[in-house]
Each structure stands twice: as structure tokens, then as C-alpha cells.
Amino acid sequence: MDEIAYRIRHSQRARRVRVTVDGARGVEVVLPRRATEHDAVAAIRELRPWIERQLRQLDRAHATVRARGDRVPYLDELLEIDPERGRRRVHRSGCRLLTPSGAELVPAVERWYKRAARDEIAPRLDAACARAQTSYSSLSIRGQRTRWASCSRGGAMSFNWRLLLAPERVLDYVIWHEVCHLHVMDHSPRFWSLLASHCPEYREPKGWLRRHGATLVLPGERQASARRSAA
DSSP states (O other), X not given: OOOOOOEEEEOSSOSSOEEEEETTTEEEEEEOTTOOHHHHXXXXXXXXXHHHHHHHHHHHHHHHHHHHTTXXXXXXXXXXXXXXXXOOSOEEETTEEEEOOGGGHHHHHHHHHHHHHHHHHHHHHHHHHHHHXXXXXXXXXXXXXXXXXXXXXXXXXXXXXXXXXXXXXXXXXXXXXXXXXXXXXXXXXXXXXXXXXXXXXXXXXXXHHHHHXXXXXXXXXXXXXXXXXXX
């Protein structure tokens, strides 16, 4: 059986041993202050099946992103990135994204996606809340690496702009997921029953996001990380 290569990082804030599988850094074991390297070995042994699954998923994600070339997904479309020297702001023209060139390309495209995410998400969220007879207090668009969306008890909604890199049905599922949290904050059977009443096919986009979430990156970005704590 092949050994899994990993690095160890000590953290004063960590409360338990945690393993991260990252598209750029590989496998990392985060150890709390009093943990030893033996704890890292034990965590790798315990979580080996999960680690191997994550590494295979990252390999597939890398292949998928490479296959796109200079194109980026936008819901159910593929847009061609067209860098122009001297351009400072991204502009969409049909199936082309006119972008800055060089080092400014990725940050500019990310800013464009964040603006587009608000335009796409806000009306869908309003419509879903109207159907569910509820409301939210605020909407923010972020770029978290490990969370697609969140809903606070006060009704503050946050969505990851990277959802625009997923199929449209995935975005709609995540919106309904968070809207249902306005009624039920946990993931109890009551929550899943409520979600199924509004989004009967939720299992398919939920599974898609679990399998393909690491591909929701721009060209030149690293894939998101996955984390797991040892028992």
C-alpha cells in the first residue's frame, strides 16, 4: 500500500487533529498545541479512505479545469475569456468575456462574477422567499473556500459567487436550501422534508455539488480544500 505524503502544521487555535486535502498544498495535518506527530500518523491512518477519495476527486477536478482551456462556466453556459491589453474592467459580449490581461485577469474576472452573482441570486432569493412565505434581512456575496452559502438566525443570507460556475439547477438548489433554513435552522428530518416540498429533485444537485465542487474555480486558481477531523 502506497504511503500518503503529508505535511504537519501546528496551530494554537486548533482544538482537535484536523486533516485538509488541498488542490495546491496536498494533504496537511493540523495539530493542536499538545498533539504529537504520532497523532498525525494516527489521523492519516484513520482517515485514509476519505483522503484517497478526496485526492481522486482533486485529480478529476484538475483534469476538468484543464479541459476548459480559456473558457469559464456561467450557470449553463461556457464563456470564452478574451484578454485585451489596457482593459481595466470585465465586459461580457455574448459568449465572450472581454477582460484585462496579465496579472489583473483573475481578480477582475472574480469581481465581475461577484457583481453578476448578486444580479442572479437576489431575484431568485426574493421569489423563493415569497413562495415560502418568509423573508431575509440582508444578502452578501462572498468567496469562501469551504462554504457555498449560509443563513443566520437573524435572516442574514450569504452566497458564494462560485455558484455561478455551477449548473443553474445547483444554484437554485442552494438558494432553496438556505430559504428553508429561515424556517428550520438545523438539518433535521423536518428540514429535509420542507426542502423536498419546494425542491423535489434536490438530491441530484446536492450530489453534483459534493462531487464537482472542487471544479468551481477560475483558470489559474487552485481548487478548494476539503477538511476532516479525526475522532
